[in-house]
Amino acid sequence: MKRIKAKIVEHKKLAPAIYSIWLQAGVIAGIIKPGQFVMLTLDECFEPFLARPLSVADTNRDKLRLIYRVVGKGTRLLQDKKTGESLYVLGPLGKPVKPVKNKKIVLCAGGLGIAPLLFLAKKLSKNNKLTLYFGARTKRELILLDEFMPLCEKISLATDDGSQGKKGLVTDLLIKQLIPNPQPPTTIIFAAGPLPMLQKISNFQFPISNLKLFGFLEERMGCGCGICFGCGVKKKDNGYVRTCTDGPVFDLNEIEL
Numbered sequence: 001m002k003r004i005k006a007k008i009v010e011h012k013k014l015a016p017a018i019y020s021i022w023l024q025a026g027v028i029a030g031i032i033k034p035g036q037f038v039m040l041t042l043d044e045c046f047e048p049f050l051a052r053p054l055s056v057a058d059t060n061r062d063k064l065r066l067i068y069r070v071v072g073k074g075t076r077l078l079q080d081k082k083t084g085e086s087l088y089v090l091g092p093l094g095k096p097v098k099p100v101k102n103k104k105i106v107l108c109a110g111g112l113g114i115a116p117l118l119f120l121a122k123k124l125s126k127n128n129k130l131t132l133y134f135g136a137r138t139k140r141e142l143i144l145l146d147e148f149m150p151l152c153e154k155i156s157l158a159t160d161d162g163s164q165g166k167k168g169l170v171t172d173l174l175i176k177q178l179i180p181n182p183q184p185p186t187t188i189i190f191a192a193g194p195l196p197m198l199q200k201i202s203n204f205q206f207p208i209s210n211l212k213l214f215g216f217l218e219e220r221m222g223c224g225c226g227i228c229f230g231c232g233v234k235k236k237d238n239g240y241v242r243t244c245t246d247g248p249v250f251d252l253n254e255i256e257l
């Protein structure tokens with residue numbers, strides 16, 4: 001784990017209140033893997049005080065890409081940062097997703113959950129067959145589709161307002177399309193998005209034996225590296241795990257959401 005000063009090399013708007021930022025992040029960009037995240041601090045004045053966690057959406061040699069939605073103080077200040085300015089990046093944090101081969105990979109993204117799935121899709125598409133289910137509030141928030149197209153055999157879309165794809169929830173689309181068709185026993189679902197989406201997928205009884213089901217959790221966190229215990233999640237058997245050091249990607253059969 002390193003903390004570095006990272007220069008912004010590109011910062012652009014993808015949709016209303018949604019931005020993509022490429023950072024010159026040296027050694028962190030070189031070693032970070034899908035599933036891991038970084039903590040961002042905007043400057044040395046500690047404003048806002050706590051660093052903010054963001055997933056990695058992509059890397060390219062010494063560059064790191066983050067995609068974020070403006071929701072509060074930290075992300076509002078981040079959106080004003082210009083190309084050439086610097087940020088402080090702590091990482092890599094969390095556990096990487098274990099690489100797999102010859103599987104059917106089903107990616108299910110809700111909103112900004114699409115960001116960490118892009119990095120994962122780029123890695124897994126070399127040795128696996130990928131399908132993407134992606135739901136957003138509206139057509140303009142169905143970001144990154146052109147980047148997923150070469151990586152996935154099939155893409156199914158849903159929007160809350162019906163402006164593109166099926167009107168309604170992506171979870172309904174996933175369940176409706178996946179269930180009636182026999183799935184290979186090697187199917188793995190990776191889901192990333194808001195908690196209700198993960199809860200719905202986690203609680204659904206998929207008629208596929210030994211289905212592997214992983215979720216990217218976005219618990220609020222303080223330190224990002226296991227010290228503050230602010231991001232604890234209850235395990236189904238007993239005890240707690242920390243989203244930052246034991247996750248943020250968990251087997252959804254093992255934790256309580």
Ligand SMILES: Cc1cc2nc3c(=O)[nH]c(=O)nc-3n(C[C@H](O)[C@H](O)[C@H](O)COP(=O)(O)OP(=O)(O)OC[C@H]3O[C@@H](n4cnc5c(N)ncnc54)[C@H](O)[C@@H]3O)c2cc1C
Nearest residue numbers: 052053054055067068069071072073074075115218219220
């Ligand atoms: C491991 C991890 C990876 C993440 N990856 C991404 C990503 O790739 N892109 C992205 O846009 N966001 C991501 N998030 C969420 C992101 O960290 C928060 O949106 C961000 O910290 C908000 O900071 P803020 O100062 O703008 O908002 P604040 O002022 O801190 O909060 C504003 C509002 O957002 C809510 N909020 C803040 N943090 C979270 C959270 N973690 N989950 C749900 N609601 C929250 C608050 O309850 C409040 O309503 C991730 C979170 C985690 C833990």
